[in-house]
Amino acid sequence: MLTREDAVWLVELETAEALDECLAVVRERWPALGDFPLKVKLSFARSRTRSWGGWRDGKPFVSLCLDWLLEMPLRREFREYASFADDPEIGSFWGNWRECLRALVAHEVAHAVCGALARTEQAAAWPDLRTAHGDGWREVYRVLRAELLAVG
Ligand SMILES: [Zn+2]
Numbered sequence: 001m002l003t004r005e006d007a008v009w010l011v012e013l014e015t016a017e018a019l020d021e022c023l024a025v026v027r028e029r030w031p032a033l034g035d036f037p038l039k040v041k042l043s044f045a046r047s048r049t050r051s052w053g054g055w056r057d058g059k060p061f062v063s064l065c066l067d068w069l070l071e072m073p074l075r076r077e078f079r080e081y082a083s084f085a086d087d088p089e090i091g092s093f094w095g096n097w098r099e100c101l102r103a104l105v106a107h108e109v110a111h112a113v114c115g116a117l118a119r120t121e122q123a124a125a126w127p128d129l130r131t132a133h134g135d136g137w138r139e140v141y142r143v144l145r146a147e148l149l150a151v152g
Pocket residue numbers: 107111132133
């Protein structure tokens with residue numbers, strides 16, 4: 001059996017790996033963002049359940065609440081917002097903790113990417129970057145989630 005400490009360590013390790021992969025995709029796909037200095041905050045507090053991503057203090061930022069991953073069953077439903085839950089590429093799905101974590105990272109980093117893209121000269125070429133879960137965000141999330149959850 002894993003202790004809680006071991007599980008936290010494992011989730012932190014996996015989160016770092018998922019973030020690295022995500023950042024590599026962002027830098028390759030949206031070079032206008034430069035090296036995209038993402039600030040990351042992880043929390044395992046039981047009282048905190050809301051993850052967040054966006055723009056804060058002049059920087060792209062994500063705050064990931066990960067406690068739920070420590071006690072999840074082998075598989076669970078990763079639930080997305082009702083407005084796009086049925087989308088086969090970015091909607092809700094059943095997955096193991098690693099897949100759920102990767103979808104969460106892609107979701108929140110997509111908010112940070114939109115915050116950054118909205119501040120570039122290319123912003124006008126994008127649909128609706130400032131609406132959370134709007135068309136611009138969905139386009140970014142679609143790219144990141146496909147890359148992070150690619151099999152093999
Ligand atoms: Zn969101």
